[in-house]
Structures are given as structure tokens and as C-alpha cells.
Amino acid sequence: MAAASCSSEVRLATFLLLLLGCLSSGSGSAQVPLLLWSSDSLPPLASPAAGHITSNDQLTVYLTAALGSGPHTVLLFLQDKLSKDDFTIFGGVFGNKQDSAFHNLEAALQSSASSITVPALEWTGSSSFPALFQETLGVSPVLVDPETLSHLTINTSVNNLLLINLPYCTGSHKSCKEVLQDNDEVIGNVLSAVKAKDVPYTAIYTGLQPSRVISEASVSDQSVGRSLLATAEADVKAPIMFNVSGNPCIMLWAQNLSVSLSSSGEWIDLAAQTPSVDRSMCNTTHSLLVLRYTGGFELRFAMSQRFYPVSGRNWFTLDSVQLQANASTASFTGGRGIYAPAEYSFHCQSVSNSKDALLVPNSTDKDTSEWRLNFIDFQIQGFRLANGTNFSYASDCAGFFTAGIWMGLLTSLLMLLIFVYGLHMIMQLTTMDRFDDPKGPSISVPQSD
Template sequence: MARPEQRCTMVQFMAFIANLCAYFALGRSTVTVPLLLWSTESLPPLSPPVAGHIVPSSQLTADLTSVLRPGPHTVLLFLQDKLSKEDFTRYGGVYGNKQDGVFLNLEAAMQSSASSLVLPALEWSAASDAPALLQETLGVSPVLVDPDTLSGLQLNPANSTLLYFNLPYCTGLHKSCEQVLRSNDEIIGKVLSIMKDKNMLYTAIYTGLQPSRIIPETSMSEQPPGRSLLQAPVVDDVRAPIMFNDSGATCIMLWAQNLNISLTTNMVWIDLATQTPTLDGSSCNGTNSVLVLNYPSGIVLTFAMSQKLFPVSARNWFTLDSVRLESNNTAVAFTGARGIYAPAEYSFHCMSVNSFRDALLVRGETNLNTTHWMLNFVNFQIQGFGLANGAVFSYASDCAGFFTAGIWMGLLTTLLMLWILTYGLSMILQVHTMDRFDDPKGPSISVPQTE
């Protein structure tokens, strides 16, 4: 086994887990990292994910438990500081399958392994939980190992062992990401070669602590004028959703690109999404949920939701009953008069929720001091019930109707063209040939000539 100076102390490991929890607390549940698993042993069959499917933490937990639960295992955990699927597609290897790629050792290990599994899109939180999950499943503490000292370790195949290898990612100090990734691939190849020399069966996992972005983006202000490709700019930092926990479980989630409010007559907008609120006064239960956002500027925004059974649809629906805006001991309530509802197990999403144009929020109170108050929520999503999957929104019910303006324009244009075609065909069908003709054998018309 490992020497004492090589073994991670409990304090170091707890600090490591704390860093992982800090990353998880950022709430980037939609950000993904890849995970590659291969083994020299014949593992239980694991079904690969459906194309485009983001693998949740629960599925990873079930897969690792089914793989590692029976019998002792030697697990090699290669944790890179940052890793994204784009690293493979750009630099070749498992995904790119380039001959000159940098992941040659990794690809060879995957192809020659007895069992393998590739998760291209794994929830970032799930990847961060992998070390703790492996420790709990194997029942052993991780051993931080340097590849140069691995050959001197005495490994007992009768006991479970968790070897942890930390791999760097390119930063401003490195000349090339390709060189760093190639060096990491050589480290993986060296470790696997040592394990082969020791005649040790192992299961290896390669993933990242957080995603990386290797595709550079061009600032809109730096783009030259003229024609350009239509594309949405990539956002570097995704703001974490607001989550209210009750009894250790998340029961309310809210996210918005902008939470704009206007308290002045000249429509000066304040974006509350840039501020961090406290959730004092929030509550949730099986029928009612209240999310209270208390901002440092003294503004309070309250979302009241409820759910009940509608016999016509034979299912529970939740509605956003009201949004209450309070400032300087003055308050006004906006009711969700139309369109703010969704099945109880879904979330509600809308690109624009406002109180002044195509309003989904209608003023419910009359107060002369608040007649000019307005709300404008951009890319708004909320869920107050059915958050069984933790810090992830459920399937979203969007406010956009099926018959949008573009669809109506297309239908009307098509109907107009069909009417013109039908009218033209009917006019052509009404054309008939003459049934009477002049007799050419009859007397001709004579015109007398005068001198």
C-alpha cells in the first residue's frame, strides 16, 4: 500500500470535497462535463445515454454502484482541472478519432478495454460528486499518487484501492492547450503501463472538476461592420438559479436573465438579477409556495404560487397567483391573469413576463403612488412544486402559443394563394367553344363602289 506521506489526510480530503461542493453551489446544473470509464474486467452491461441526453447525478450513482459494489476493485480516478467535450472534438482522440490527436493513449485504452462507457454530457454536479461517491462505494479513502512513484506502491488485489491522479489544464502560463492535454495523455498511458506490468486489474475513470471553454468568442463590438453569420453569442458565466430549501430539499427554483423593475415615471429600470437577495419569509408545502426575495436596496419581490387538481384534465396544475413588489413600505400586487400556469410537475418558462405590453401580469391593486410601477422579467423560469430531482428544473411548459404570428402569416398567405388558384381554375373551366359558325358557302357581302 501507499506510504504515509503519499496518502491523503482526512483534512485534505475534506477540503477537496468542500471545493467540489463550492462548485456545486454555483448552480450550473445545465453545464456538462464528459466522463470516460473503462476497465480491464468484464463489468455489468451499462447502456449508453441517448444522443443529446444530459446524464443526471442519479444515473451516474446507479451506474457506479452497479459496477463497483460487488467484490474488491482497484479504481484509477484521473481528475483534470477542466474538461469539456470540445477538448476531444478539437484535439482529436476518443470523439474526434484523428490520427494525430493528443488522446492516443486514452483512445487505445478505451478500444482495448474489456468494458467501457462514454458519457459525453454529464451534469457538472454529478462529476464533482464522483470522488465522494467512489469513496463511499469502495469504503476506502483516496490515495493521491504521483505517476513517478506508482511503480513503488504495493497494491493488493484482494483489497479495494482508490488511486487519485490530478491532471492540470492549460492556463495563461502554458503555451498551448494541445501540449498540456498531450502531456496528460502521456501520464495516463504511463499509469496504465505500470498497472499492466503489475498484472493488476483496474477500472479507470477520466473526467473534469469543471467544464472548460476552448472555442474563443469574438466580442460584438470588435466585429467588423457588414454581413456576418447569424449566431447567438456564447455566455461565459451563467448566473445560478435562486433556490429555496425546506428540510434540506429544494422546493422552489427561480431563474431569470433580467428581473427588471421600474419605480419612476421616466421608466428607469433596475435589474434585480444582478443583486443577491435573502429568502427570509419564503415557505413551501404541498399546495402553496411563496418565494420572497429581499434585496439589499430595500426592494422586496414576492412570488406566490399554488397548485390544485383540475378535474377536466385529471391532473394537478400550478399557477403563479401574484407577484408583489414592495419598496419603502409601499407595495403593489400584480396578478397572473392569464398564461402563467403549468402542470404541477413542470416548470414555467417565458421569454417575456411584463405588466405593460402583452401583459401576463395585471395590476391587482389601485394605488396612486404606484400607478407607474412596472415589471419586466426576461427569460423567466420558475418552479414551485415537483422538484424531486434536486437543483435542476423539470421540463418547461413555455408560454409561447403554438399559433405564433409567423405561423398565422404563413397560413393566411397559403389560403390566399389557394383561393387565387381555385378562382383561376374555375374561370378556365367556364370557357366553352362556339357552337355556331358563319357559313362560308353563303352569299358574300357586296359593297357598291361609286365613282
């Protein structure tokens, strides 16, 4: 018994180390972990190196070897979302093991005849895993829960794919740890029901999609330079994209797209909503991005590109920005300062229609004369998108000689002039050519009466 206990502890420790080892991965691709254990023996799988992402093809080859021959009963625990961080945060790896949210899962791994851990599995879509197991076993999944499973008759002479859906904490009134603890209890109840029927099984625990994704742009496929300045975390919103025949054509991102219909009115941040872009269009010379929001708001970004012989290259300009609301339209010209080479994107920390701003009102309508726009951390590209999903090198609106740089240059010039003047004065100093000799006759100065 002591040897068996030691072996199970080593297997659990190996599982946790594999999960922790992959945390050093620098890949930004979406991935989910996969745990597989069985009451029977499984073919061996080489431990992946830290940072390695197992492809779907590699998993298919292994599942074919493990489940391809003979009837199998497969329990597929499919959680809405799952990532490696869920094990490290809620699994008690860095804290008290008694505080783990995966007691039943860890017990199942310890007591199983064999288990396989895939810390980083390539994720390609929400429907990829059910389809993969369905194709491997040749049967359709049967949706079950612990209550229905206890009354279900399992025919062990054929393949069975039992699907158990598990929720995640997104949108739930419970904390993530409480939701994972409830899921762990469901896993324990299902395994107990299967063991009570004395049915040999193979269990898989994975996620429909990752719960946390860290995006890192690769510099190998594009020029190094300024691009979308966004925090790499799960909550970063995706850019607005318009596709033509499945190919990205226009891309826009902004931290805030604030509009106000009066000079003293409340600002409305349209970036908090998901717009409709179905009225947009683009071709090789003109692009029009139309963003339609709830509440009757509509933003139109009209762009064009043309060849300039002086620079010998194509440039694109944001010709106009239109805001429609309450059956009125305000138009603003942006060509004066919103431009970039055609193969670049345009980025600016603030784009507005205030005094000395980039957007110039060209409407004389009194109803829209007080309308205001303010786009924060604004980036747009209407032509030649880089590899389909990323902005190209960003041409920033900030000039090289900013006010701070000019102040520093003028102050340095003034100090240099003072130094040169002082040095010139020192170099002009001369010594006397005659001195009073105390050993010789004294110099007499006649005094007049």
C-alpha cells in the first residue's frame, strides 16, 4: 500500500509540474489543457517539453491508438472554458492543498490505472473536441448528468461517448472557485455512478475554449515598429474588423469612441458596444467603415489612397468622419493630419474635433454645430492589412519635435551661449607689463602744491 501511495503521489506531482512547466511558454496561440485517465492501461505518451503545444493531429494519432481497437466507454467532461491558470490559481499548487478546487479530479488521477496530461493543446474552435472524439469512436455523443447516468444502461459491447457539460464562472453569480468546486463534485458523482455499474471507462477533462488567452504579436512576420498599444491580457477587446470574402479589409481599434451631442452634454462611449459593420465597403482605392450602434448612432470613416509622385509611394488618408444621430449628420474632415503610407496603419493617442484638433467640422448646421467627438488611443487601417489579423507598422500622429523637446533644446542653447560668453571673457583677461620692484629705487610721484 505504501508503494502504491508513493506512486500515485509521484504521478500527481508529475501532472502539476507539467502544468507549471508550460506556464513559461511564450506562445500567444489559444490553447487548452487536456487530462485523460482510464481504468485500463493507456499507450504511453512522451512528456511534452516546456512551451510545446500539442496539435490536433498529434492528439488524433494518440486517440486512434488508444481508442481505435475494441469497444470503449468514454466520459467527456467538457467545461465551457478551461486554461492552465485555473489549475495553478484554484488547484492549491502554491498554497494549501486542502484548499484545492479539484479534489475529486486529483483523486481520480491518483487511483486510475494510467493517465495522460496534455498541458497545452491547440484550440481551433468550440466544436472541435466533440467532433474529434465522435470521429474517433464513430458514435454520436449522449448528453448525460449524474442523475440520468444512474438510470442509464450502458452496453459495453459497443463504443459509448457520454458527454457531461460543465459551466464556467463567466456570467455566474458564484466565484470561479465555487463553480470549479461544483464541477469537481459532478465529476466525482459521474465516476462513482460508472464504477457502481462496474463499467470500464476512459475519462477526458478539457474545455470548449480557453478561459485566459495572452496575445503576443510575432515580429518574425512583420516589420518591427509601433503598433496597437494594448495590454496583453484576457480582457483586451478585439479590434473592429470588416471582411470581404473572408479576408480582412478594414481594421479599427480605440480605447474610447466618445461622442456628445452638446457642448455641455454627457459623453457616450460607443466603444463599449459591439457595432454592426454590414454597410461597410472597400476596394483598392477607397474604404468606408460604417459602424451602426444601438440608440440610433452611426459612425462613418471614409478613407482613400493614391500615389504621390513626390514621395514615390502610395499614401492613405482618412478623408472624413461622419456622426449620425437623431436623423441629423455632422461631418468632419480628417485629411489635414490623419494620413500614413498605404502599407501602414495610423495611430494617435487622441483624435477629436476640439480647437487645433485633427478633425475639422465642415458642417454649418446649427443642430450639429455643438456635437463633439473624442477618440482615445485610436488606430485605423483601411488598406494592405498585415497577415490578416494584425495592424501594420503604425504611423503616429505625434511629431518628433514635441513641446518638451523644443523646451529642452532652447534651454540647452541658452546655457551654451552663457558658457561660451563666460569662456570668451576669461580668455580676454591680460596681466600688467610693469610691477613695482621693492629692491630698486622707489617710484616717486611728484605732488603739486
